Amino acid sequence: MTTETLKRAPAVHSRGNRKQARRNTLIGWTFILPNFVGFLAFTLIPVLAAFALSFMEWTSFTAPRWVGLENFQRMFQSDTFWIALRNTVVYALGHVPLTMALALVLALLLNRKLKGIGFFRVAIFFPYITSLVAVAVVWNMLFSPDSGPINQFLHAVGIAEAPGWTSSSDWAMPAVIITSVWRDMGYYMILYLAGLQAIPTELYEAAEVDGASPWQRFWNVTIPSLRPTTFFVVVMLTVSSFKVFDLIVVMTNGGPGRSTTVLSQLIYQEGIGEGKFGYSSAISLVLFIIVLTVTVLQFKIQQRRER
Amino acid sequence: MTNMAEDLKAEAPFIGSSLAPAPEDRRRTQRSRSPRERKKRTTDVVIYAVLVVLVVALMVPFIWMVSSSLKENNQVLTVPIQWIPSEFVWSNYTDIWTRIPMMGYLQNSLYLAVIITCLQVLTGSLAAYGFSKVRFPGRDVLFLAYIGTIAVPWQAYMVPQYIMMQNLGLTNSFNALILLQAFGAFGVFLMRQYYMTIPDELCEAARIDGLSEYGIWARVILPLSKPALASLALLTFVNTWNDYMGPFIYLTSNRLWTVQLGLRSFVGQFDAEYAMIMTGSVISVIPILIIFLLGQRYFIQGIATSGMKG
Numbered sequence: 001m002t003t004e005t006l007k008r009a010p011a012v013h014s015r016g017n018r019k020q021a022r023r024n025t026l027i028g029w030t031f032i033l034p035n036f037v038g039f040l041a042f043t044l045i046p047v048l049a050a051f052a053l054s055f056m057e058w059t060s061f062t063a064p065r066w067v068g069l070e071n072f073q074r075m076f077q078s079d080t081f082w083i084a085l086r087n088t089v090v091y092a093l094g095h096v097p098l099t100m101a102l103a104l105v106l107a108l109l110l111n112r113k114l115k116g117i118g119f120f121r122v123a124i125f126f127p128y129i130t131s132l133v134a135v136a137v138v139w140n141m142l143f144s145p146d147s148g149p150i151n152q153f154l155h156a157v158g159i160a161e162a163p164g165w166t167s168s169s170d171w172a173m174p175a176v177i178i179t180s181v182w183r184d185m186g187y188y189m190i191l192y193l194a195g196l197q198a199i200p201t202e203l204y205e206a207a208e209v210d211g212a213s214p215w216q217r218f219w220n221v222t223i224p225s226l227r228p229t230t231f232f233v234v235v236m237l238t239v240s241s242f243k244v245f246d247l248i249v250v251m252t253n254g255g256p257g258r259s260t261t262v263l264s265q266l267i268y269q270e271g272i273g274e275g276k277f278g279y280s281s282a283i284s285l286v287l288f289i290i291v292l293t294v295t296v297l298q299f300k301i302q303q304r305r306e307r
Numbered sequence: 308m309t310n311m312a313e314d315l316k317a318e319a320p321f322i323g324s325s326l327a328p329a330p331e332d333r334r335r336t337q338r339s340r341s342p343r344e345r346k347k348r349t350t351d352v353v354i355y356a357v358l359v360v361l362v363v364a365l366m367v368p369f370i371w372m373v374s375s376s377l378k379e380n381n382q383v384l385t386v387p388i389q390w391i392p393s394e395f396v397w398s399n400y401t402d403i404w405t406r407i408p409m410m411g412y413l414q415n416s417l418y419l420a421v422i423i424t425c426l427q428v429l430t431g432s433l434a435a436y437g438f439s440k441v442r443f444p445g446r447d448v449l450f451l452a453y454i455g456t457i458a459v460p461w462q463a464y465m466v467p468q469y470i471m472m473q474n475l476g477l478t479n480s481f482n483a484l485i486l487l488q489a490f491g492a493f494g495v496f497l498m499r500q501y502y503m504t505i506p507d508e509l510c511e512a513a514r515i516d517g518l519s520e521y522g523i524w525a526r527v528i529l530p531l532s533k534p535a536l537a538s539l540a541l542l543t544f545v546n547t548w549n550d551y552m553g554p555f556i557y558l559t560s561n562r563l564w565t566v567q568l569g570l571r572s573f574v575g576q577f578d579a580e581y582a583m584i585m586t587g588s589v590i591s592v593i594p595i596l597i598i599f600l601l602g603q604r605y606f607i608q609g610i611a612t613s614g615m616k617g
Contacts, residue, residue, distance in 0.1 A: 021444070024441055024442055025445075027437075027441055027443075027520045028437045028443040028446060029437070029443075030437075031433045031434060031436050031437030032433070032437040032438065032449070034429070034433055034434070035433065035434035035494075036434065036449075037490075038430065038489060039453065039492060039495075041471075041486075042468060042486055042487050043456050043464070043490070043492060044452060044456060045467075045471075046464040046467035046468045046471065047459050047464045047467075049467035050463055050464040050467050053466070053467060109354065110358075112354070114354065114355065120362055122599075122603050123365070123366060124361075124365060125603075125606075125607070126369075127368075129545050129549070129595055130369075130595065131551075131567055131591050131592055131595060133551055133567045133570045133574075134570070134588035134591050135368070137570070137571075137585075137588055138368045138585070138588060139368060141375070141383070141581065141585075142367075142371065144384055147384040147386050149367070149371060149388050152388060182365065182368070187610065191610070239460070243460045243462055246552045249551070249555070250551060250571060264460070267462055267463070267465070267466065268462070268465070268552075271466035271469070272465070272466060272469050272556055277466055277467075281466055281467070284462065284463035284464065287460055287462060288459055288460060288463045291458070291459075292458070295458065
């Protein structure tokens with residue numbers, strides 16, 4: 001560090017340099033401190049505490065006690081945990097590919113200069129920032145089994161036995177997935193649009209000179225050039241799918257029965273609802289490990305592709 | 308996690324690449340009416356048609372929401388659907404203020420959103436300056452800790468946070484939410500990404516001119532980072548306004564409830580008041596719509612820059 005700065009400013013004496021470094025540290029910290037105090041107290045410490053808590057028995061009525069892996073044993077024997085895990089995976093399997101595909105299609109459609117294209121982009125993006133309660137409430141009514149608009153539409157196109165959606169344990173999850181895809185695709189569309197606009201025009205020109213059809217240009221220029229964006233979108237989508245929480249709480253509250261209970265919700269119910277701090281932290285740790293594994297795995301796949 | 312940080316940084320080039328014209332259009336400069344040009348016209352018309360149909364289809368929930376908010380309860384779920392109310396019941400929009408304390412809910416939401424946004428923008432931009440323009444040992448490790456917590460799902464540490472707030476006696480108060488949400492790592496990350504694109508030479512020149520580091524932050528960097536500040540402010544405001552889980556966990560008494568909680572509880576209590584529920588939903592969305600329309604450019608830039616939210 002010292003030698004590096006010396007090279008840049010040979011006139012300064014090394015003691016002055018050390019003083020400068022100390023001054024810089026002080027200045028740097030004064031900038032960071034206002035945020036860091038809050039970050040340390042309300043994010044960093046809770047994160048670390050969550051790890052420790054998962055190995056402790058601690059409820060609102062008992063004092064904390066170290067129990068090793070007991071929480072995990074109990075968790076793996078609980079069928080609610082497995083149901084919640086399964087539901088979360090099902091949600092991700094529906095939400096990730098559907099959102100990604102629709103976001104890409106929308107981005108391709110909207111990646112052109114037409115009069116009023118901005119309006120279309122904005123309109124498609126808007127659901128993403130609409131308040132979740134309003135979204136959930138509206139979709140719950142749209143999904144209403146007897147006279148909701150969606151089932152009326154299904155009847156009109158000849159489906160006699162339309163699904164019960166949020167009132168049926170088989171169809172509640174698809175209803176949640178449809179709602180969340182509708183809500184999220186505008187956001188990922190923006191990411192894809194940014195990706196599409198970063199593709200150099202020359203690539204398309206060269207492909208055209210070579211006589212590539214639009215379809216070939218799409219498969220051989222657009223798709224490969226979008227790979228970094230796609231990768232990013234998949235990671236973001238997968239992580240957000242495993243975190244799904246508020247939409248479920250507001251739309252179905254985990255029901256009917258336990259058919260849409262997800263991991264985040266279980267953490268809430270056990271930890272804040274019932275005050276089982278240790279046990280709920282064990283579930284948190286599982287959620288974190290899943291999210292981390294998915295992310296790392298996707299990075300590995302990406303690295304191998306790039307090689 | 309290091310990898311993740313690297314990748315997030317790799318997204319930074321999106322900065323400044325505001326949505327530029329598509330490749331095809333740049334080629335379309337000469338105004339000849341070649342067959343190709345004519346073909347392009349027809350494609351445009353087809354695309355328009357597709358887009359209009361698509362957007363209308365995607366907007367159905369909103370259309371239905373607004374239309375239902377102007378109906379009587381028994382006309383909301385009719386067979387067949389009435390897209391336009393047979394009689395406009397404007398009184399829903401006057402009655403809702405007395406049916407539920409809507410004004411109080413709106414005030415609470417506004418209060419929280421404004422305070423949290425101000426704190427987040429201020430502390431975020433200060434910290435971002437420290438992380439991008441001041442060199443000191445340990446800085447990058449610290450930043451990694453910030454990035455690392457972005458990767459940890461919030462749900463994984465909400466229980467320790469809750470225990471902490473309980474012990475501080477802050478549950479059922481706005482302070483809990485303010486403390487939890489005003490110092491987010493996300494704001495620091497977003498601002499730092501932007502500051503990295505501002506050349507260090509600018510700060511260097513200001514330093515030679517005798518400006519202190521705080522002076523550089525206030526007079527050089529802040530004015531230059533208006534778009535990023537706007538992005539962060541808008542994203543934070545909308546996030547806070549729309550947040551359901553935070554208020555749901557921490558705010559128990561009705562007088563503290565936000566619009567989201569108030570609306571949800573209204574739905575729980577009077578689930579057959581379809582029209583009034585839709586009226587409440589429309590009212591809860593209107594502030595977001597206004598803010599979004601005023602600052603849509605910044606929303607989109609902010610997202611393209613950081614590629615992430617909350």
